[in-house]
Amino acid sequence: MKAINIKEKFSKFSKNWHPHQVAIVDDMQVILAKLKGEFVWHSHDNEDELFQVIKGTLYMQFRASSDEADSEGGIKTEVVNEGEFIVVPKGVEHNPTTKNNEEVHVLLFEKLNTAHTGNIQHERTQTEYPKI
Template sequence: MKKVNLNHAFSTFPDAWSPKVAGDINDTQIKLAKFRGSFHWHHHDNEDELFLVVEGKLRMGFRDHNVDLDAGEFIIVPKGVEHRPEALSDECHVVLLEPNTTLNSGNVENERTVRELERIA
């Protein structure tokens, strides 16, 4: 058992939109990701996702509205709901809690799809 310092963990990688695994709880993973700009519209057929903003400002776009989040706030996106994360600040640091089967790009495969996640903790 070891502790994870989020500030240190986020400082260990520069890349955006490439989640890193910081821990596992049963079949759920704690992932850290940096967001810059906007991602693409997508959904996850079988997985809910929790987005917890640690630093910066995040907009979670939905087809009919947006939800803006500041550091210390989180949102849960239910499975099947189309969404598009977007950093409203230059960079946004986000903790993700989601099943270990969750593909970062959901139902869309493109250059941002990450199949093999790096472990940083």
């Protein structure tokens, strides 16, 4: 039982899209990640995900119905500012992105068995999260 300094933990890694585990709470894990650019469209069939923005602005894209879609055609984008969080429900296809070459720092809260990119295998898919 020790306080965890999030800024100090972020200083321990530099790679984008490579999550690092900082804590476990029951069957959930607390993850830190640095994001830059566009990730990969994916979903998690059985797990929700919580993304809290620690630094920067996250643009969470979702596949949308025709009445929800923005000008990108079939995509709805939710802007998540520093100090805010968003919950992505299980089964919802999503794609976290950043803009203007900004590096965004996020804290994620998800089940231990959550696959990084769901059923999608991609060059950015990580199978193990280093513990820091």
